Amino acid sequence: MTLHSIFRNIIILSNLILFFSFSDKENRKEIKQEKIWQAPTWADTLINPLSNSVENLNNGKVIYHAHCVICHGENGRGDGESGFGLETPPRDFMEPAIVNQSDGSIFWKISFGKGAMPEFTSKLAKTKRWELLLYVRELQRKYAAKKDKRKFK
Numbered sequence: 365m366t367l368h369s370i371f372r373n374i375i376i377l378s379n380l381i382l383f384f385s386f387s388d389k390e391n392r393k394e395i396k397q398e399k400i401w402q403a404p405t406w407a408d409t410l411i412n413p414l415s416n417s418v419e420n421l422n423n424g425k426v427i428y429h430a431h432c433v434i435c436h437g438e439n440g441r442g443d444g445e446s447g448f449g450l451e452t453p454p455r456d457f458m459e460p461a462i463v464n465q466s467d468g469s470i471f472w473k474i475s476f477g478k479g480a481m482p483e484f485t486s487k488l489a490k491t492k493r494w495e496l497l498l499y500v501r502e503l504q505r506k507y508a509a510k511k512d513k514r515k516f517k
């Protein structure tokens with residue numbers, strides 16, 4: 365092997381390494397984007413038929429404790445014991461992306477599930493799923509109120 369061909373091989377090899385490290389980054393970006401769970405836009409048009417009554421909220425709380433706490437945690441922070449170690453863990457309901465999501469979108473996600481998150485259409489009647497939505501909103505309101513209180517201390 366001449367010195368020239370050794371140099372040429374080194375250049376080819378380093379180009380290959382560069383190429384693969386870039387394409388790997390691209391792949392990782394795509395996987396990350398796939399992990400953001402988007403409901404179809406028509407879900408935004410679903411309107412919660414229930415009022416925010418004490419009775420509906422209490423019903424929602426009971427269902428939440430029976431079916432959701434195990435993964436999403438008592439306060440919806442995504443810290444339930446079965447949520448740990450999942451490849452895509454349950455998200456914190458206090459994240460702005462979820463606080464600002466439409467009722468319909470969240471209702472749709474509860475209904476259809478994704479990955480480790482089960483679907484609840486076959487397990488809970490529509491009204492029950494709307495009661496759950498009310499309770500998720502209640503958890504978000506409680507958290508926001510607590511945060512505001514801390515600000516004024």
Ligand code: HEC
Pocket residue numbers: 399400401428431432433434435436446447450452453454455461462465470473474478479480481482484496500
């Ligand atoms: C076995 C664990 C598990 C249970 C039980 C479970 N979830 Fe989830 N949940 C998840 C996981 C994991 C995700 C994230 C899914 C993803 O993004 O791929 C998730 C996502 C969600 C989201 C979407 C958040 C976002 O990204 O916008 C909502 C809303 C939700 N869950 C509500 C509930 C409710 C309400 C219940 C109870 C009826 C429930 N989940 C039960 C694991 C669970």
